[in-house]
Amino acid sequence: xxxxxxxxxxxxxxxxxxxxxxxxxxxxxxxxxxxxxxxxxxxxxxxxxxxxxxxxxxxxxxxxxxxxxxxxxxxxxxxxxxxxxxxxxxxxxxxxxxxxxxxxxxxxxxxxxxxxxxxxxxxxxxxxxxxxxxxxxxxxxxxxxxxxxxxxxxxxxxxxxxxxxxxxxxxxxxxxxxxxxxxxxxxxxxxxxxxxxxxxxxxxxxxxxxxxxxxxxxxxxxxxxxxxxxxxxxxxxxxxxxxxxxxxxxxxxxxxxxxxxxxxxxxxxxxxxxxxxxxxxxxxxxxxxxxxxxxxxxxxxxxxxxxxxxxxxxxxxxxxxxxxxxxxxxxxxxxxxxxxxxxxxxxxxxxxxxxxxxxxxxxxxxxxxxxxxxxxxxxxxxxxxxxxxxxxxxxxxxxxxxxxxxxxxxxxxxxxxxxxxxxxxxxxxxxxxxxxxxxxxxxxxxxxxxxxxxxxxxxxxxxxxxxxxxxxxxxxxxxx
Ligand SMILES: *Cc1c(COP(=O)(O)O)cnc(C)c1O
Numbered sequence: 001x002x003x004x005x006x007x008x009x010x011x012x013x014x015x016x017x018x019x020x021x022x023x024x025x026x027x028x029x030x031x032x033x034x035x036x037x038x039x040x041x042x043x044x045x046x047x048x049x050x051x052x053x054x055x056x057x058x059x060x061x062x063x064x065x066x067x068x069x070x071x072x073x074x075x076x077x078x079x080x081x082x083x084x085x086x087x088x089x090x091x092x093x094x095x096x097x098x099x100x101x102x103x104x105x106x107x108x109x110x111x112x113x114x115x116x117x118x119x120x121x122x123x124x125x126x127x128x129x130x131x132x133x134x135x136x137x138x139x140x141x142x143x144x145x146x147x148x149x150x151x152x153x154x155x156x157x158x159x160x161x162x163x164x165x166x167x168x169x170x171x172x173x174x175x176x177x178x179x180x181x182x183x184x185x186x187x188x189x190x191x192x193x194x195x196x197x198x199x200x201x202x203x204x205x206x207x208x209x210x211x212x213x214x215x216x217x218x219x220x221x222x223x224x225x226x227x228x229x230x231x232x233x234x235x236x237x238x239x240x241x242x243x244x245x246x247x248x249x250x251x252x253x254x255x256x257x258x259x260x261x262x263x264x265x266x267x268x269x270x271x272x273x274x275x276x277x278x279x280x281x282x283x284x285x286x287x288x289x290x291x292x293x294x295x296x297x298x299x300x301x302x303x304x305x306x307x308x309x310x311x312x313x314x315x316x317x318x319x320x321x322x323x324x325x326x327x328x329x330x331x332x333x334x335x336x337x338x339x340x341x342x343x344x345x346x347x348x349x350x351x352x353x354x355x356x357x358x359x360x361x362x363x364x365x366x367x368x369x370x371x372x373x374x375x376x377x378x379x380x381x382x383x384x385x386x387x388x389x390x391x392x393x394x395x396x397x398x399x400x401x402x403x404x405x406x407x408x409x410x411x412x413x414x415x416x417x418x419x420x421x422x423x424x425x426x427x428x429x430x431x432x433x434x435x436x437x438x439x440x441x442x443x444x445x446x447x448x449x450x451x452x453x454x455x456x457x458x459x460x461x462x463x464x465x466x467x468x469x470x471x472x473x474x475x476x477x478x479x480x
Contacts, residue, residue: 001065003034004226007324008335016064020124021217023139023207024224029334030321031226036271037062039237044274045247047237052091053082055238056120056231062272063230069127077127081119085109090116091235093242096382100397101415103239106387110152110178111421111441112145112310113262117231118221122153122160125219129159135476136217137469138162139203143196143258144171144309145420147189148178150221155184161472162221163188163465165199165455172309174424174442181448188468193457195303197315202461206469215480216473223261224317232265233272235417240274243413254279254393254416257288258311260318262417263361267325270360277412278361281392283308286365288316293363295354297337298346306368307388307428310420323349326356366395374398375432385437388428390418 003013008029014022019031047058056078061071069077089107105113125136138160140150147164154162164179168191171179179189192199203220207213223229240251255263257280266278282289283306291297303314323334333350340347366374374391377398378384386394393416400414422429426436438446453468455461473480 001067002063004031005034005329006031007320008331008338010329010331016068017128019226020121020128021136021219022225023213023218023220024204024222025207029331030224030318032321032324033063036268039273041248044241048241048247050241052234052238053078053087055241056082056234059234059237060230073127077123078120081123084119085115091238094384096384098401099410099414100382100394101243101413102386102390102394102418103235103242103415104418105235106390106418106420110145110148111424111439112149113235113417113419114145114149115152116235117228118146118149118153120231121221121225121227122157124227125160126157134217135473135478136160136219137472138219138221139206140164140221141196141199141203142166142171143312144175146222148175151179151182151187151189153221155182155187157186161186161188161476163190163468163472165190165192165203167196167199168193170196170305170309170312172425172427174426174445175309177445177448177450180450180452181445183449183451188453188472190453190455192455192461196312197303200315202465205462206465212466216469216478218469223259223264229261229264229268229318229321232262233269236266236269236274236276239415239417240276243415245413248275250275250277250412252277252279252412252414254281254396254414256308256311256389256393256417256419257282258313258316260288260316260322262419264318264321267322267360271325279396280361280363281396282363282365283311283371283392284365284367285312285314287314288319289363289365291319291349292357292361295349295351296346297341297349307371307425307431308392310389311392322357323353327353364396364399366392370395372428372432375428375434379434385422385429385434386418387420387422387425389420390416393417
């Protein structure tokens with residue numbers, strides 16, 4: 001049976017159910033599968049031509065044993081999750097003559113790739129509630145897209161309430177109204193006077209209180225939850241099979257990165273035997289790029305606001321999963337690196353770990369001006385609109401293209417992940433001199449009534465959050 005262990009301590013093993021319901025840090029670390037299932041080239045070949053849900057049905061059972069959820073139940077739940085998405089558009093591949101390949105992971109319900117994991121996670125949670133009959137409160141801190149996606153996945157459920165904290169003024173207007181126009185009773189949204197890393201603080205504080213956490217059944221849908229990361233492995237296999245020239249050849253996958261949950265899915269896919277190289281692309285919040293190019297891990301003085309808001313993050317908490325995967329699960333080493341980083345704000349990675357990561361992972365950082373130029377260039381060259389997050393990845397592709405000699409061709413396919421839909425980011429499109437094309441979903445949102453709770457500067461956010469959770473539990477009849 002597949003078990004899970006944390007990045008910082010090997011003593012205890014967890015079941016999938018325990019991992020799913022854990023609100024973030026477990027024994028100080030983050031959870032990962034104990035063993036990594038291996039996919040041979042023969043198996044990979046047999047997956048050619050599978051649809052995205054079909055690939056998902058191959059991947060998830062490798063991590064969720066039949067003893068925990070039967071294959072039949074798991075497949076039904078995957079179908080249920082995908083039936084809520086516009087499947088004919090999700091993960092469509094756009095390929096252009098000069099070798100640019102884009103996997104459209106942002107053509108989802110809330111117009112961000114996160115739906116591909118939150119929707120499945122919500123159905124998994126529901127599966128267990130039906131057995132446990134126990135109410136759960138989900139806590140989410142968002143820099144813009146996790147909030148709308150988690151709310152959409154959870155709204156209307158009788159078993160779950162969701163509390164979302166977003167940083168006031170840091171999300172785009174559309175992201176904000178995606179959250180504030182939801183009137184379901186089980187959805188509670190706070191506008192917080194802080195930045196995206198600040199909103200995680202009250203959540204972390206509340207979840208560290210073991211008794212409180214247990215009484216109120218707290219859980220999270222941020223990528224700190226391992227289930228999100230597992231679901232994100234699927235796109236790497238699917239994308240690989242779509243663009244590889246023949247199975248076994250290497251493909252380069254370029255990932256717009258923030259908290260590094262998505263690229264951790266890529267690292268797992270690599271460890272499972274998928275022949276890929278990964279490019280971690282970031283905006284001016286470039287901790288990961290500095291780390292992967294020099295081995296220096298250090299926070300910048302403050303978060304820089306960019307057009308790719310969902311990547312305006314300076315604490316990419318999934319890095320410890322990546323360290324774990326590339327250090328052969330050296331829990332003592334991961335603990336040492338993370339504790340030094342957490343207490344002093346900086347540390348240096350051991351050269352051997354850095355080298356192992358660099359064999360698979362490279363990185364690049366692009367500022368706002370470059371991102372806008374990339375959006376313009378995609379439009380003028382290909383009549384193709386991309387969102388400012390996707391443009392961070394595509395900027396890497398263009399920079400590679402521009403460095404090539406005229407008669408050179410790319411020796412391996414490059415696949416850029418599109419992480420959101422351009423219609424969601426009209427501000428960036430306008431700044432790039434392009435015309436936003438709102439979808440009916442967005443036009444509809446703009447005329448809906450809004451509501452929102454507040455956490456103001458100077459207030460005790462942790463206390464406000466605790467009170468809210470108690471009130472939710474009371475309404476749900478949870479014994480307190
Ligand atoms: C969340 C998000 C990202 C970053 O993903 P991580 O898993 O946090 O690295 C990139 N682009 C968009 C549009 C997002 O919503």
